Amino acid sequence: MSVQSLNYPSIAYREAGKFEEYRFEKIHNVIFESSEEASVIVAQEIADLIRSKQAKNKVCVLGLATGSSPIRVYEELVRMHKEQGLSFHNVITFNLDEYYPMKKDDQQSYHFFMHYHLFNHIDINPQNVHIPDGTIPQEELYQYCIDYEMRIKEVGGLDFQLLGIGRTGHIGFNEPGSHYNSSTRSITLDHITRIDASPSFLGINNVPRKAITMGIGSIKKAKRIVLLAWGSNKAHVIKNTIEGNITSEVPATYLQQHDNTTFVLDAGAAAELTRIKTPWLVTSCVWTENLKRKAIVWLCEKVNKPVLKLTDKDYNNHGMSGLLAEQGPAYDLNISMFNTLQHTITGWPGGKPNADDFNRPERALPVRKRVIIFSPHPDDDVISMGGTFDRLVEQGHEVHVAYQTSGNIAVSDEEALKYAEFSFEMTGQKDARLKSIIEALTHKYTSKDLDFEIRRIKGLIRRKESLGATRYIGLPDNQVHFLDLPFYETGTIKKNKLSDKDLTIMKTFVSEVKPHQIFAAGDLADPHGTHKICLDAVLETIKSLKGESFMKDCWLWLYRGAWHEWDTYEIEMAVPMSPDQVLKKRRAIFYHQSQKDGVMFQGDDEREFWVRVEDRTQDTAKKYNDLGLAEYAAMEAFKRYHF
DSSP: OOGGGSSOOOHHHHHTTOSGGGTTOOSOEEEESOHHHHHHHHHHHHHHHHHHHHHTTOOEEEEEOOSSTTHHHHHHHHHHHHHHOOOOTTEEEEESEEEESOOTTSTTSHHHHHHHHTGGGSOOOGGGEEOOOTTSOGGGHHHHHHHHHHHHHHTTOOSEEEEOOOTTOOBTTBOTTOOTTOOSEEEEOOHHHHHHHTTTTTSGGGSOSEEEEOOHHHHHTSSOEEEEEOSGGGHHHHHHHHHSOOBTTBGGGGGGGOTTEEEEEETTTTTTSHHHHOGGGTSOOOOOHHHHHHHHHHHHHHHTOOGGGOOHHHHHHTTOHHHHHHHOOHHHHHHHHHHHHHTTBOSOTTOOTTSOOTTSSSOOOSSSOEEEEEESSTTHHHHHHHHHHHHHHHTTOEEEEEEOSOOGGGSOHHHHHHHHHHHHHHTTSOOHHHHHHHHHHHHTOOOHHHHHHHHHHHHHHHHHHHHHHHHHHTOOGGGEEEOOOGGGTTSSSSOOOOOHHHHHHHHHHHHHHOOSEEEEEOOTTOTTSHHHHHHHHHHHHHHHHTTSGGGGGOEEEEEOOSSOOOOGGGOSEEEEEOHHHHHHHHHHHHTOGGGTSSOTTOTTOOSOHHHHHHHHHHHHHHHHHHTTOOOOSEEEEEEEEOO
16 A cells, blocks of 8 residues: 555546645645554555565665654564565665764764664665765765765666655755755755754754755655655644645745655644644534534634624634534524533632532542642653642642653753762762762763763752652652653663553552542653653553553543643643742742753743743633633643543
8 A cells, every 4th residue: 555545636626626625735645643554554655666666676766764754664664674574675775865064873863863773674785875975075065966966867766755844844954945956965954953953962052054965856856755744843834835835935845846745644743734724614514512612712713702702704704604504503602612611611620529520621529539640751740730730739639740751861961060069079079980970071971881870860850859849839759759761761862662661660650549630741742752652651551551440430631831732622621820829830840940041952942941831821821811711810721531
């Protein structure tokens, strides 16, 4: 199976007025629920191409991409090689790009990436592997790029080109402004591209400013192109690329001119496409409760009215006449939606005792609940749900906070040096080990043993900061748990996959607490991926324990807030905060001093975490108020995960 063969109407059909929901789309695309499923199908298409070329005794020329998007594709190709006998003896590869300057053995190099994820595990002839060389002297670079282009031409051109896409709309490293006919060349990287790469380089100052890349013209010559995009971070650029006009400001839009391109998307990356975000604007809809809620909240924002002031005309003028005909008039729709939204608001996140809970987001019983707050890093609890955390403790629930990872790599060497020097002074300058650590941190060198000790110091810093915050909120130390899941402890940005050891730690902990409520991070925009792995750990744990009697009474609530917030229509529990609670949450965040100023993994938001989360919680409260509901200083939002 190929993604090209999956159901999607042709341009001719769309231009003929059929399949109207696709009418804004100018590039063939296929949407999957998960990147896992999508990656397997893309790998299968590549494997089928390789085998078909082998059957004709021809070479198969692949253009390959790097970054996080194609990793699962490469893993599946490796699996097919090892388990199904897929051979790469006839394959010639050309990679899109490489940082410049960049040594081949540097772990941030794409040369290292490709061998680590693919080439070291298959039977490809090393002479058939071509990756731009980041060590070429500057004076030889121009000719090198010409020669790279000629090598592709000499083997008959690219049969298949795999692409990712950057938030600037770059493909390869063709940044905004790239010409549609550009060829392989050196290029200066966009600031946003460097920000996105900064976690891998432990800070933007370490990210190269230049790269070597195949050009737009080089890419468009490929006989077949498949572009991968995963996650909500890519949603806006995907919409602009698929539905927008061709422009050098979004280089990926040039792919609209290629007649054999497919964009392979997961649900997050496809979220802004018109037929997904606002389907009522392009086609008739089956009005489920969730779609109705989404549409009415959107309509309020569109016409700038609270929900109770919407009119029949508002519904009719904005593609919702079908809803009005089925469930109207506007008066009835408005009251029903107002009540639905009102019932998401509660000051009792653990349930209100001795109260009718029919219209409340949480159950009244048991009155005193056992609660687990899973925090991927040792500050996500107070950053994303500090006000709710405080409420749960204040209202007498048995709250357990579980920090899933040590968070050690997010502590700077400078911060670790400060504590190492303090400890050295306190020991009377007698600890030789500490002296070695101080010298290593000062002069920026390390060894395997010293690296472990330095990470241990950094982990202790975060652990003690966490205890400071939880004590401030009033949680006993014996209800604070540091799980230190092994998948995280690689010492680098790249983490291991979840293992049985990780899941055993999680299952043992959950089984001991026997919770009625679990709060977990659903903020998958985390720029270094730890949140997703930690959520996967929670979901796998729940799945494995679902037969236990205590799990029948357990509800899972997902929080966001560090990078993005739930859309208003998605919120199922909104916990309001007073100005005093906003201030208390801020002070709890301040206990995480190593993360307060110049945090290493900022993403593209220059604000400090406490500022950005206050702005987001205030924005959530404002959105509720704009819908005609009560005005609060701030709100934390949650979505229930039904398992």
